[in-house]
Amino acid sequence: MSVIANIQQLIVLVLGAIAVGVELYALVHAATQRADAFVAAGKLTKPVWLGILAVGLLLGIASFGGLGLLGLLGVVAAGVYLADVKPAIAQVLGRSNDNRWGR
Known part of the structure; x- marks a missing residue:
């Protein structure tokens, strides 16, 4: 059992x-x-997102190795930013990466 x-x-640490x-x-x-x-992308302001992501990172570091509920909240915050806000900002700035996926 010790090996398992x-x-x-x-795995949890990784x-x-x-x-x-x-x-x-x-x-x-x-x-x-x-x-x-x-603002142009219609998202929360930069300071608000920096605060959300900084708190998420601190929660992730605090729960490092345990990946409990607090760590999960940090991952969700980063996931929302990367899946929703980052593409919207890229589109506003004219840096859309749709071509690399064949679209």
Whole structure:
């Protein structure tokens, strides 16, 4: 049983590291975008998104290795930003990446 427990701990640790990496990427991306692009895309303002993503990253770091409910909230915040806000900002700024997917 000890080997299985060690493998499970390793999997949770790797998933936690990936989650924190995604949260950090979303925060850095949001920080490097123009503030007016958020408003032009019809999304929350840049400071609000930076706050949401920073809190999400802190929650992810706090629950690192456990990936509990707090860590899940951070991943959800980063996922919403990456799936909804990032493409909208790219479209407003004229940097749509649709061509790489054959569309």
